[in-house]
Amino acid sequence: MRAIVSDEGLPLDDPRALRDAETPEPEPGPRDVVIRVEAVSVNPVDVKKRRSHKASRGPLTLGYDGAGVVVEAGSEVVGLKPGDEVWWTGDATRPGANAELQAVDHRIVALKPTTASFADAASLPLTALTAWESMFDHLRLNREDRGTLLIVGGAGGVGSILTQLATRLTALRVIATASRDESRDWALRMGAHAVADHRDLVAAVTDLAPDGVEYVFSSYTRGSIEAFAKVLKPFGHVVSIDGTDESLLPLFAKSASMHWEYMFTRSRYEAWDIAEQSRILAAVAELVDRGTVATTATRYIDDFTAEGIREAHRLVETQAMIGKVVVHR
Structure with a gap:
């Protein structure tokens, strides 16, 4: 599958900072869903992890906010099935959403708001x-x-x-x-x-x-x-x-x-209440569908390639962003 990877913590203009690559499709565990990623947003954590990445660790796939469609569900997955439109924030210890497909523990995934596009939904989970x-x-x-x-x-x-x-x-x-x-x-x-x-x-x-x-x-x-x-x-x-x-x-x-507050704590340590993140996302989805909460996306980049992700990183690096920047297909 195609993914956007970072080889080393280099300035954004260096091609190795972010590049398009062919990578193996994810191998899901029994509690995972595999999701076709339709949109991601870029957060300060993406920039931080890209800047600190060591070449010795191999290519890194970033992306910690996503919206997309479930294409496969593991044997222990409950409440989600192929075809479901979902949103999530991934696990900082696993490959991220800057790819065609991502495997995510279903306990940190929820159905996305029905009234929100994939791009608007991707601005909110993290x-x-x-x-x-x-x-x-x-x-x-x-x-x-x-x-x-x-x-x-x-x-x-x-x-x-x-x-x-x-x-x-x-x-x-x-x-x-x-x-x-x-x-x-x-x-x-x-x-x-x-x-x-x-x-x-x-x-x-x-x-x-x-x-x-x-x-x-x-x-x-x-x-x-x-x-x-x-x-x-x-x-x-x-x-x-x-x-x-x-x-x-x-x-x-x-x-x-x-x-x-470190949002990745539950997934990093597989905390006893890890599924609380799915419940929170479901509650926020309901608030969005009621019109109580609005998208915070202010910039949309229609280019799900290394160049599109690079532009989003550039905007976040200015530290002057208002709201969120989203990259979508």
Whole structure:
């Protein structure tokens, strides 16, 4: 089959960074479905893994968001069959979705929204799972919870879907961060109640929430712990999706909690509740079909080749993307 592979962590303009290749078709296990991939989106994790890939590990197939059609189901697969239109986020330890076919554990796959195209559907799985796990697994929020949630990186892929989920599924007030006019407008369109300029985070958030915020979600954590500590109320919570190696001591005096969200944890360790990801995707699909949640795709590339994927990586590398970029057939 045809796939897009990376040979080595090289600059994007190097042909070996991403190239078209013929690779063996996946050999599914009993719990796998084999999916014909119709669309993928590119996330910061794709860029990170491409840049760090070592040539000694052999060709790497990236792609961690997908939408497509099941063509084969293993003997232990329940709830999915050939012909089903599905969406998923893959397993970071297995070949990804930048290929004609991908084998995925059925417990992290769900039927895609019926009202969404493959391209629009592919923009959501990784970010929706990240946002949902942040809110409900880490922060333990429910529909009655009040207070203020600060979303650092409000116009990005995760920030866009988190804003929608938080404003529609909880009673929280949402402050998103942005600096450019277009990113501010996008954050408000996603449902944010207010937007803070992240270039002077403490002053901007203090103006909007003088008593502080209960929750911080961060896509850009490095160098920000002290600022988070200043805007948090006592016993507040921070959820980070990018990690940091700096001291968390500024959070200590407020008895604040730090949470790490890594969407691939369930699949990487085959956690006892791995099927929770399928249930989350099914719940989000229902929200999309009801019109409660909208696609976050803002750029569509009709070129499912190395050149199309390369252009998507280039857009993500600017760190100025609003919403998500999708590559489709």
